[in-house]
Amino acid sequence: MSRAELRTTLLEAAEARLPADGLQAVRQRALAALPEQAFPSTRDEDWKYTNLAPAVELSNDWLASLAAGDAPSSAATPAALPDIDAHLLVLADGLVDELALRRVAEEAGDALRLSRLRDRAASVSADGPLDALNAALLQDGLHIVVPAGLRLDRPLAIVYADGAAAASQSRVVIEIEPGASLELVEYHAAGGGDRHFANGVTQLAVGAGAHAAYLRIQARPGSHVQVGKLAATLERDATLDYASFDLGGRLVRQDVFADITGAGAAVHLHGLYLADGDQHIDNHTRIDHRVGPAASREEYRGILNGRARCVWNGKAIVHEGADGTDAEQANHNLLLSDKAEVDTKPELEIYAEDVKCSHGATVGQLDKTALHYLRTRGLGREQAAWLLTRAFAARVSARLPIDALRAHVDALIDHRLDELQENAS
């Protein structure tokens, strides 16, 4: 395995080339804070199974083009946008598509406050190496503020159309003000160039009594390396309804942090990963229950074929005083091939009294009893097996937080399962 490291001289040269815009101070602070090892190593417990070596090489290539002044400063027009009924914002290699931004601003009206990070300062995090790397090289990003009383007629979607450059740093900062609500889609599109490392961060603040429905669709080309982080904070009575679908990508790591800082808050995390070939998909979640009562429910499911390797780590921390916490985590995996592998680890840390917590994880094959039952009804072995496999996945898609996207997501899942089925037979 490559032990290549990010080249510091390139990093500094690249940063120095970026324009003196509203993000310059953010970048310089982050660069100073960036640890010597810009990428987490597999010696780090949280990165034990996921080696980002392929991202290092892509990053160095990208830094070299930035340092040489070859990198574009405006977004490339994406080849194709997903066909969904939503207000579409576009981030192409981390750069904001100005046309799309203007169109959405017009459609949504003034109530929705949309701006570019380079024009209007927002609080940009730099927690941990990848977040700091993102901040240190940030060229632009989106800042979205949703006031109470705003009802969009359609969900708001952010399309990540990456791949013209070798790497990208994308950032979205979202504030849902008290009592407001937002349906948001994070859509990693299928098109674009093949060689790419995407490092994305989304900061999401859900105010008191506010509601966030968050749908992540990751349908990247099968060669992309993607790491993403969603860092959400929830105030009193806030809710976050999150569902994530990993269908593409070569090496993918998604972190979800949900920080419950107000009583009465609720977090629902649902995830499905469908992996084949030599895909590596790692989902890490961490829910901090700082106050109670509050509830979190989490269920991820995976279907693995070929030599796919998947990781799931679900951590819930019930802090001292967070009495009345109700936390539940589950992860279930189906292995269709004996060469596929999954590492699953639910973790509970409880420092409070009067809590209700449960967790469970399974890795296995289809239920033989159910398989037999279907066969006694005339369904062939293959037909029965795939019916059960699809039903296994449907348990997650049934929890879709945004109804308007249901048909689209179902079709994507069906298509991906068709591919798995074809390769399995």
Added chain:
Amino acid sequence: MLKIENLKARIGDTEILKGITLEVKPGEVHAIMGPNGSGKSTLAQVIAGHPDYEVTGGSITYLGNNLLDMEPEERARDGVFLGFQYPVEIPGVNNAYLLKAALNARRKAAGEDEIDAFEFMQLAKAKMKLLDMDPGFLNRGVNEGFSGGEKKRNEILQMAVLEPKLAVLDETDSGLDIDALKAVAGGVNALRGPERAIVLVTHYQRLLNYIEPDYVHVLSEGRIARSGDKSLALKLEEQGYDWVREAANA
């Protein structure tokens, strides 16, 4: 229709069926009774092709074919139906979807066209009415969250839609209240006809008050200890199973 000869079967190292011989002709209703552990359910599962049971001797001929050579789905498509003692819950698989897929598998094997969606719904709803079932069950997951009685009714619904040639009902009466029992019996009786055979596996005589059998067989320790007409069931009701066991061991 069904000819079982000296059938022996085991699960793991335990021999359960130790030589069963039984013939069922079209139009007949047979009741298989016996105490727990006598092999009743094993016989039903072997007929349906459960992979956990290994047939170690004897034969089963169905419509002139070697049934034991057929996959479970082939048996089903050829008209064998097993009503499960414990119907399986399959969340995420729609009840109507399964019913339609099962019916189409049977029609396809018979060289018929698939049923269209409208025709299917008409058929399913008519059968549900007969069984006093809420049509809402069609849109639920297969047996998902159903009560014991609802699961059994759902089995009978599948049978009513599939119209098998040979229906084997494994303890379909267990756990049913009297209304459910009557509904289930009504569904079975509606299916009786000169072309069909029905095998009722049951522990209690109660079901036979509503579905009158032509023959009653009593299983004991993997063998048929007694065969007779419906009066045998009444004798069992009065005297229990001990006399059969004693007579068999004598």
